[in-house]
Amino acid sequence: SQTIHQWPATLVQPVGSPLSLECTVEGTSNPNLYWYRQAAGRGLQLLFYSVGIGQISSEVPQNLSASRPQDRQFILSSKKLLLSDSGFYLCAWTRTGQYNEKLFFGSGTQLSVL
Amino acid sequence: AQKVTQAQTEISVVEKEDVTLDCVYETRDTTYYLFWYKQPPSGELVFLIRRNSFDEQNEISGRYSWNFQKSTSSFNFTITASQVVDSAVYFCALIEHGSGNTGKLIFGQGTTLQVKP
Numbered sequence: 225s226q227t228i229h230q231w232p233a234t235l236v237q238p239v240g241s242p243l244s245l246e247c248t249v250e251g252t253s254n255p256n257l258y259w260y261r262q263a264a265g266r267g268l269q270l271l272f273y274s275v276g277i278g279q280i281s282s283e284v285p286q287n288l289s290a291s292r293p294q295d296r297q298f299i300l301s302s303k304k305l306l307l308s309d310s311g312f313y314l315c316a317w318t319r320t321g322q323y324n325e326k327l328f329f330g331s332g333t334q335l336s337v338l
Numbered sequence: 339a340q341k342v343t344q345a346q347t348e349i350s351v352v353e354k355e356d357v358t359l360d361c362v363y364e365t366r367d368t369t370y371y372l373f374w375y376k377q378p379p380s381g382e383l384v385f386l387i388r389r390n391s392f393d394e395q396n397e398i399s400g401r402y403s404w405n406f407q408k409s410t411s412s413f414n415f416t417i418t419a420s421q422v423v424d425s426a427v428y429f430c431a432l433i434e435h436g437s438g439n440t441g442k443l444i445f446g447q448g449t450t451l452q453v454k455p
Binding site for chain 2: 256316325
């Protein structure tokens with residue numbers, strides 16, 4: 225069976241510090257991978273998606289970036305965090321070529337930038 | 339452009355009451371898929387249902403039921419005899435066939451349901 229792992233679960237970082245959130249998927253190959261952000265009291269906003277290694281599409285201009293160094297690994301990064309980067313970050317995957325199937329979500333990372 | 343609207347920000351009911359969560363969507367695509375997800379306090383989104391645009395049959399799963407009406411572009415979710423464990427944020431979402439292989443799901447803002455004992 226497939227599983228998705230996301231870490232850390234919580235993170236408190238000062239403004240201007242770097243960020244690295246990691247997500248890995250097991251039990252499948254060449255998944256579509258996604259990073260969503262959920263600001264407090266708001267819906268989910270798609271940040272990045274990837275349909276293959278090294279292929280990253282950005283949905284929202286910001287100081288965040290994403291990378292996919294391996295087939296089942298998706299990393300969200302920032303060189304310098306802003307206060308506005310606080311939120312709940314969710315990684316998700318779906319089977320390649322299956323655009324209409326449900327997304328499988330990780331357990332999320334609560335990021336607080338102080 | 340595609341859009342999903344969940345006008346109810348918060349709903350509070352007493353246990354055993356029925357509750358309906360509204361979802362209205364906008365899309366220009368004739369082929370699309372609608373979803374409902376549940377986000378309990380733990381944070382992880384849990385898939386509840388997927389419905390394609392060619393299937394307007396209502397669906398029932400235990401205490402959950404969904405009413406899909408293309409004429410009003412709505413995909414409403416009803417919980418019958420609500421329980422405290424139903425307390426969560428519920429998201430309606432849409433994906434268009436025109437999104438290709440990207441799998442870009444567009445979410446509504448979510449409805450927070452509180453079920454009081």
